[in-house]
Amino acid sequence: MIIASNVSKKFGKLKALDDVSVTCLKGECIALIGPNGCGKTTLIKSTLGMVVCDSGFITFNGNNIRHDWKYRARIGYMPQIGRYPENMTIGQVLDMMKDIRGCKNENLDEELISQFGLQDILKKRMSTLSGGTRQKVSAALAFLFNPEVLILDEPTAGLDPVSSEILKAKIITEKNKGKLVLITSHILSELDDLISQVIYMQDGRICFHKSIANLQQETGEAKLSKAIAQVMLKR
């Protein structure tokens, strides 16, 4: 579904992505992990067209995204830090996004909005929200349009445990519907029940891309965190 071929990106002298090639298929739930500054977010942003890569290309369903913009209608993106126009209210942001996407009210997935209790605070301005509430808005927006692909950048960072669980459950439901889910996270422990594949990145390169079953088999560890640690040690 999403295929990156030899993608490189430099920010000044820093190589954020160095010849990255990766294939993500439908129905998978992929964890994108690695230390800070390894290029996870850059890869995600490249996929969304927010960062324009220097060389290589990314295709979405076989179309180069460089000359396409409509494909983004099929992606739900939850950014690491949700930044929204500060003087709009939650309701206005939601309405605006619906308006921009040109969606009628049918076929909207408003489950998260109700589960997070956002409908009660629709009149609050974005500038007054806490980090966690923002994350809830971001999550709600990502799932709102029932997209085929979900890209979640640190989804549970800043969320309280209850909300975190709600979100996880939602991710699993969507994955089971056959959607492609791409998650980045530092907290490996919470990915355990979610993911089917792992991509490990370091210094802008992909170290490995394995299915979770493979990884467990190779390392003999059931827990993701332990398995990763083992792999890293071997190197």
Next chain:
Amino acid sequence: MKKIIKYVIIDILRNKIVLAYTVFLLLISITIFNLEDNSAKGLLSLLNIILIIVPLVSMLFSAIYVYNSSEFLELLVSQPLKRRTIWLSLFFGLSASMAFAFFIGAGIPILLYEATETGFMMLGTGLLLSVIFVAIAMLAAVMARDKAKGIGVVILLWLYFSIIFDGLILFVLFQFADYPLEKIMVGAVAFNPIDLSRILILLKMDVSALMGYTGAIFKDFFGAQTGLIISFTVLITWVVIPAWLSLRKFNHKDL
């Protein structure tokens, strides 16, 4: 595109600065026209506002707005929208707001108190200057990633267009006083939209003085139908080129 323009304008209107700018212009224009029994003096004060305040406010506001809406832009870019659409919407939203603020704040008093050729020329150039400096500020903002740096650049640009450019011209005029520079000056003016607007207004306001000396050359060029068309074409070019450059830059910008 209309939708985005709508959201940009709603957002700008929610921002009280444009409202304050409009009220400020309105107060000043009305005071000027009411206090001065002599409308020529009123127009002169208004000229200074158009040539100094309008570019400064247009540029500063647009640059700050672009920086402050980086999150908004980021949000939009991740949506199924063309970057071109987003950027042009931002440009049209800002231009429309600044032009509208100028129209309400200065245009309506001009139409009420001074509906003369000079007044109309001021109105026209004021509107164009608003848009030109929105475009220039957007170019500066898209070039400089850092907000402080971007605003610094904008202030420098304003200084350049309002004072430094004229200083250079004056310097050249005195250094090469023995050469016939009038025609070159007519060309040089095209490189500064503020000067070009000023001369267009002067030709209506101080026509008697401009008719003397080299004024005749200016009058021959700027006063003639073709000169007027060329001048306005140049002003519009000042909108189009920065806007186009900034759009190109934005298309490749990493957010």
Next chain:
Amino acid sequence: MKKIIYIAVLVLFAHNLSAKTIRIGKMQAAKTIQQGLLLAADGDTVLVEPGHYHEKNIVINKFIFFIGINHPVLDGDHTYEIISIKANGVLVDGFKVIHSGISSIEDYAGIKIYSCRDVVIRNNILEDTFFGIYTQYGTNCTIEKNTLVSFSKEEQQSGNGIHCWKADSMRIIANNITGHRDGIYFEFVTNSIIWRNISEKNMRYGLHFMFSNNDAYISNVFKNNGAGVAVMFSNHVKMIHNYFEENWGDGAYGLLLKEISDSYIETNHFVKNTAGIFMEGASRIQVEKNVFEANGWALKIQASCMDVTVVHNNFKGNTFDVGTNGSLVLNSFNNNYWDKYEGYDLNRDKLGDIPYRPVSLYAMIIEQNPPAMILFRSLMTSLLDKTEKILPSLTPENLKDEHPLMKPLPL
């Protein structure tokens, strides 16, 4: 004594009784003017009926009243001088005089007065004449209510509208002059008056005054002439209540004064001229109660002027109030109204408490470097002007109005 008077009156009456009226026209005995003039004697009236007369040069050398009915046309066929007056007391009234000859050697005119006195020329229409009405060595003549129009494109091809040379006690009243080289031209003319004329769209000057002393021109309109009005090398000239308007261009002035002395400029209106008054070598001139409005420069006083007194004038909406070319100032300014004055009047005597300096720095800069006009009213030049107001350095120290008026005079 009484007898002598009686006899004189009788003689006069007899003379008048003997005077006859000769009619000229298609249905009359005298078909042409030349025939008619041959028949006429001193004191006769010659009436010309409407028609188009090609009569070459009409010379009037008798004391007659030459009157046209409904403006008969006298056509010079682009070759001849049309009417030449060579007798005293002649009246020429009500003709349409067209197509005089054009020559670079001779000054052909529509109507020309040769060395005589008491001639009256009135109610004529002159079109396409080289010179219009020309007087040489005339005395006590009246030129009144004539309309003169010329259509030439070049100065060389055109003469002056009303041209007076070596004349005295002339009255030029209520004429309309358009399209000539100079509207009214005076050279060596004394004790004369120019009153209520309208001189506009002439190629050079609306009024051109040379070596003519003790003259007055009053209530005339000089509008949109090539170079305005020039008064040169003369003295004791009174210029009162004239309108100088829209004289635009390089070297165009509402009023150009050159080598003038002992003259008055009062209650005139100078509107929309490149320079309202330009003075060079002028001395002892009283400029009083004039209105200067919307001029490029209201006054340009060169350093060669002295004892020019500028009082009680209104200066409104001029781009520059006063321009000068040097720092020497021997002229005085007082009690004028300047709309650019920014002072205050604390003691309420209607006079500003601080002096007004009518010469701006930028006016001096432009004087030195005319193309700098392109920067006029820019932020930088305004700053320069403001600094100069606080710390005068380039502008003449003494050129100031010590007691400017706070309110305009009702002029």
